[in-house]
Amino acid sequence: xxxxxxxxxxxxxxxxxxxxxxxxxxxxxxxxxxxxxxxxxxxxxxxxxxxxxxxxxxxxxxxxxxxxxxxxxxxxxxxxxxxxxxxxxxxxxxxxxxxxxxxxxxxxxxxxxxxxxxxxxxxxxxxxxxxxxxxxxxxxxxxxxxxxxxxxxxxxxxxxxxxxxxxxxxxxxxxxxxxxxxxxxxxxxxxxxxxxxxxxxxxxxxxxxxxxxxxxxxxxxxxxxxxxxxxxx
Amino acid sequence: xxxxxxxxxxxxxxxxxxxxxxxxxxxxxxxxxxxxxxxxxxxxxxxxxxxxxxxxxxxxxxxxxxxxxxxxxxxxxxxxxxxxxxxxxxxxxxxxxxxxxxxxxxxxxxxxxxxxxxxxxxxxxxxxxxxxxxxxxxxxxxxxxxxxxxxxxxxxxxxxxxxxxxxxxxxxxxxxxxxxxxxxxxxxxxxxxxxxxxxxxxxxx
Numbered sequence: 041x042x043x044x045x046x047x048x049x050x051x052x053x054x055x056x057x058x059x060x061x062x063x064x065x066x067x068x069x070x071x072x073x074x075x076x077x078x079x080x081x082x083x084x085x086x087x088x089x090x091x092x093x094x095x096x097x098x099x100x101x102x103x104x105x106x107x108x109x110x111x112x113x114x115x116x117x118x119x120x121x122x123x124x125x126x127x128x129x130x131x132x133x134x135x136x137x138x139x140x141x142x143x144x145x146x147x148x149x150x151x152x153x154x155x156x157x158x159x160x161x162x163x164x165x166x167x168x169x170x171x172x173x174x175x176x177x178x179x180x181x182x183x184x185x186x187x188x189x190x191x192x193x194x195x196x197x198x199x200x201x202x203x204x205x206x207x208x209x210x211x212x213x214x215x216x217x218x219x220x221x222x223x224x225x226x227x228x229x230x231x232x233x234x235x236x237x238x239x240x241x242x243x244x245x246x247x248x249x250x251x252x253x254x255x256x257x258x259x260x261x262x263x264x265x266x267x268x269x270x271x272x273x
Numbered sequence: 274x275x276x277x278x279x280x281x282x283x284x285x286x287x288x289x290x291x292x293x294x295x296x297x298x299x300x301x302x303x304x305x306x307x308x309x310x311x312x313x314x315x316x317x318x319x320x321x322x323x324x325x326x327x328x329x330x331x332x333x334x335x336x337x338x339x340x341x342x343x344x345x346x347x348x349x350x351x352x353x354x355x356x357x358x359x360x361x362x363x364x365x366x367x368x369x370x371x372x373x374x375x376x377x378x379x380x381x382x383x384x385x386x387x388x389x390x391x392x393x394x395x396x397x398x399x400x401x402x403x404x405x406x407x408x409x410x411x412x413x414x415x416x417x418x419x420x421x422x423x424x425x426x427x428x429x430x431x432x433x434x435x436x437x438x439x440x441x442x443x444x445x446x447x448x449x450x451x452x453x454x455x456x457x458x459x460x461x462x463x464x465x466x467x468x469x470x471x472x473x474x475x476x477x478x
Contacts, residue, residue: 089329089371089412094380096429098339098369098422109393109410111376124426128339128369130330133352173408175350177330187422191365193339226334263380 041242045222047235050160052167052219054079055212058247060118062209063238065182070202070236071225072181073131073157075165076106076114079215082170084110088127088177094260098187100125100179103253105213105261112268113213113261116254118245120208122201126180128187129195131157132226141233154233157221164219181208183225197227204236211245211254213268282475288468289457291395293403295320296445299478302356303442304416304453306363308469310433312418312456314372314392316411317347317355320448323405325349329368329412339422341366341414347443355449360442363435367420370430372396372413373458382460395454403450415456416441418463430461 044066045051055061063072078084087109095104101123106115117125137156138144144154157178165171182202188194210218224235248255248265255262281300285307286292296302304313319325328350333339335348343361346354358366371377374393378386396410417435422428457468 083408087371087377087412089369090374090377090380092428093370093420093430094377097426098428099426101426107377107380109374109376111374111378111380128330129334130328133331135352172324172350173326175328175411177412186424187339189424191340192342193422195333195337195339260380263383267376267379 043240045238045240047222047237048155050164050221051240052164052217053242055216055218055242057212057214058244059242060209060211060245061218062207062241062243063181065202065204065206065236065238067236068203069228069230070182070206070238071222071228072238073161073178073221073223074181075161075176075178075219077217078108078114079217082168082174082217084108084112085174085176086114092127094264095258098128100127103257105254105264106179107264111264112271113264114216115210115212116248118209118211118254121206122182122208124184124201125208126183126185127177129180129185129227131161131178131180131221132223133158136226140231155223157223160221160223161219168217180225182206185227197229211248213248213265214271278476280474281477282473284473285470286453286455286473287470288455289390290455291399292453292473293399293451295448295450296475298445298447300445301359301442301476302445302451303440303474305438305440305472305474306417306435307437307472309437309439310417310435310465311469311471312458312463313416313471314454314456315414315416316396316452318450319349319353319355320450323409323450325351325353326409326411327355327414332368339369341368347414354446356443356445358441359444363417363439363441365419365434366441367415367418368412369422369428370415370418370420372454373456378460386460389459390457392454392456396452399452430463432462433465
């Protein structure tokens with residue numbers, strides 16, 4: 041499966057275990073705000089706090105495992121041309137988009153209407169019987185926001201983190217519902233609405249081997265993958 | 274600040290236990306770390322619409338900083354202010370570390386911890402008492418917990434910056450439902466390896 045997701049759009053797919061979702065940025069400055077749920081039991085969902093504390097990181101980088109709130113691997117970031125993907129600053133909301141880029145409506149802009157990530161994600165979640173109660177901290181693929189070493193952990197958006205041709209690949213460690221938006225990150229200072237298209241490819245890669253880099257990354261990563269493998273006995 | 278008026282709420286939450294209650298708009302709500310280094314896992318909801326719940330990442334982004342302290346506005350998924358931290362003798366609180374669970378304990382520490390008590394059990398029990406389910410649980414605040422992050426991308430759990438008698442005080446910005454799990458975690462320094470009781474106090478506006 042290969043298709044182009046326009047910039048500023050929302051999209052969802054169910055990815056089978058042992059298949060990978062590859063996302064290729066078409067233009068500079070792409071952002072993909074990504075949510076993930078176990079399929080079909082969507083009560084189990086991506087838990088960024090558990091993912092970060094188990095792997096002692098404040099950002100997502102290959103070969104980290106994205107863990108659910110049930111202690112099981114959902115996805116592994118098996119590779120990426122980008123070394124830092126944000127996971128602590130959430131996604132854009134409609135009031136913020138209106139403040140930054142001006143009011144936008146279907147009547148005025150037709151299908152170039154500027155929709156925030158939140159709007160698109162909720163539209164897409166609704167298709168799966170999900171909604172606001174199912175929101176969780178997203179991964180912002182291709183975006184870098186650095187916490188300072190000061191007393192407050194002050195945030196700095198890092199411009200130029202991703203360019204045309206950059207990519208990230210996520211392997212499903214169980215059947216996973218992925219819901220994503222390609223709207224700009226809310227801390228991106230650009231005042232011109234030009235979100236990058238992203239090409240999504242789903243292809244079989246096989247489950248994590250015994251010596252897989254995501255499994256051997258840390259003992260915690262290995263246990264999360266193992267718990268996913270053992271869950272359905 | 275010391276208060277001359279009697280509090281409208283004064284309860285002690287035992288180690289590993291929980292508490293929930295509705296705090297009306299304008300009320301001051303204080304958590305006292307009686308014995309020091311005790312993580313207090315806390316969730317906030319709009320009391321009249323539980324879907325409009327605390328959002329850690331929206332709170333972090335809107336304040337432009339990772340740690341919570343005096344002046345921090347705790348925001349909902351709709352970016353509504355739920356509460357503001359108005360007094361803090363500890364100085365730093367976490368909202369990235371989440372709540373411990375039996376399942377995350379297995380991931381972090383191994384199979385032998387599977388049946389240990391965990392915050393998520395307390396949160397689930399409290400949620401069900403007020404008509405919510407685990408679907409309504411989200412990323413929480415950890416008062417008095419120290420989770421330093423670094424510009425190189427590192428994060429770790431460190432010894433607490435809290436001490437006996439330190440407190441944090443919130444002002445409810447609307448009627449809010451609060452769920453508290455007084456953390457039972459024994460496997461990392463978040464409770465100094467010795468969970469202890471905390472005190473909850475409130476004063477009406």
